[in-house]
Amino acid sequence: MDLAEFIQSMPLLDHHCHYLISADVKDREERLAQVSTEADNNYPIEDTKNRLAWWSFKEEAKNFYKKDDQNFLQPFTRQEYIEYNHSIFKRYNYQMLLIDTGFVPANPITSITETQEITGVTVRTIYRIETHAETWMQKEADFETWWKALENDVASAKENGFVGFKSIAAYRFGLRLKKVTIENAREAFTNWKESGSTRLTDAVLICFILWNLAPILVEQKMPLQFHVGYGDADTDMFEGNPLLMRPFLNEWSVKGLIVVLLHCYPYHREAGYLASVFPNLYFDTSLINPLGTASVESVLDEALELAPYSRYLFASDASTYPEMYGVAARRFKEALSQHFAKLRNIPVEQKEQWIRMICYQTSTNLYLKARNDRKNEK
Template sequence: MTDVYATAADLDLAPAGFVRAIEELPLVDHHVHGVVPRDLSRTAFEELITESDRPVPEWMTQFDSQTGYAILRHCAPVLGLEPHCTPEEYLARRARLGAGEVNRLLLGATNVAHYLVETGYRGDELVGPSGMAELTGAPADEVVRLETVAEQVAAGGCDASSFADAFARELWERTGGARGLKSVAAYRHGLDLDPEPPSRAEVAEAAGRWLRSGGGKLTEPVLLRHVIWAGIERGLPIQFHTGLGDPDLDLRRADPLLLRGLVERAEPTGVPLVLLHCYPFQRHAGFLAQAYPNVYFDVGLGVTYTGARSVALVAESLELAPFAKIMFSSDGWGPAELHHLGAVLWRRAMARVLGRLVVDGEWSAGQAMRVAAMVGADNARRVYGLGTREESTG
């Protein structure tokens, strides 16, 4: 059976400059977090290059994974090492350079022209949007996590009857300069929520239960529905975590198809609903993006964690959805290696998948570059109102 993905030899047959054009394409990373500004021990580094929240067993290393091998292949040369060096060599070089220089080098090599930085998860441990802009010279805007705003409102003191109004005020205040919102309902309950907006009485009753239990992490399903619908009313694009994540998530309840009721109920509002990551449900996300005009998706985190196999993942993401409905993200959090890999592996995958279509005569080189530019940047600029690259850089 013929391999459906382009080999290096195949790409040599593609029009001159095709692969280089994809490598040089300025990207919009529409869902990312900040980098960690401090130096990391080996243990700390390995714990941050996996979605597991358990300690790394002493008999193994996280470098023996698709992500680990991708770091040694694609990040090592950026830090002045040979590809495929040992983990010990890599970490020693990283330590000598220091976190600041590592972040500057790896972020600088991504050619990301705009970052949308989600700040709701352990944001105090990371460089924020302004810090990302300073490190990279690229604009960086905020994406606000809905559940975090609700938790801050509860922590600030309110009673059950006033929660809805207090949340609405705080959400509008927090999002004055934001480009989007995000929900982690997949983690807090699962995506199999009732799609209807709850009544004011239901919200007050649920807020009473939550506040009497001490507030804290928002897992109350009625309130999760409420903050999502308040976000829809706010009118900014809403990102939803779907698919893979750490063990705090029940993957069975993170299938984006479970959002179909909400998608249909929210469709008349015109608010974009953006499905993040999606792996291993990328084909499900593609169906939703084809069927519903308000649905967009990416395969962000899945690209980094599938490493050399991300070519297959990216190919599947391009099967069904209109190309205007797909976006690029890295979901980098912590080590700048994850931000760098998100970009370099996506470019590599797009070059191979689209290059094969060009070589086979299915697409023209112009069509392939048009799709790469749409997915890599143009769709996000349209959805989040970022304007053209020339406008954003002044």
């Protein structure tokens, strides 16, 4: 078996993705086009259809839709949808999806059991911190009770089935995370509570939350994901540069917090550098895998210029329809094959070990095993 076949056969643990939607959604073509871009729905659909991602999504649909090779974007019956999904997830050997439950598309399938049945893939969930902080703000009267409730919720997340956490600070103010005082946090909470808005955007409060939940995550040995770089028009990408996280990383990486930087583009070189100098820091180039289909190989190459192979992870950041997971996996596996084919003077066994790490092994260790266990295995 050559290396490309070995990579094709690799199981995938997708450590960052989202919900699928229902089989019977009527405007399937429009929904598939909309999820082929990070643009909002007020962005012209003609422009979206002039992106390569749309063409890759259509190609994927055409390849897997058996009933009609002209009209391959029709709504499904539940049974058809199950078969269609199974054929795609099986083709790329998806073994597990870690779903960030904090984002819910229209017409979602939010049931984990149902998602598992439809995809044929095991599902675990990721706890989005800001979303839960918002929910608890609506339930609790003051800062102290709110903070206690959030702390407890986070502390019991593992019991409640979550395998990791995610922060979308980059969507709310950016990544200049710093230590703040409890007095300032309390004041920020009060202002938020009185503002009438349920949306948490205050930098001080988000800093407080992350800085003070970090020890709990260290204790629980659970990873904290961060949205970094590429995302929808709602993120200020200048402030989403992971180099800005330095004070947070200086404090928490050495204390054992597992940090996972998601997406990272166009800061994937910066993320690779951080992974090469900070302990406990991991990253992926998800979202480019399905949405930047012409550049998956060059972005992967750049991400791996400095980073250890043991710090880089596969992820799709897909949602909505199986084509997005399919394109992400297909392009990622192709890029991985090309990357390793270019490496000279590395034994094939070493290449295979790195490929396993990237595709599923490192994520398995991070999200599914306690770190003590991992240490003992050595």
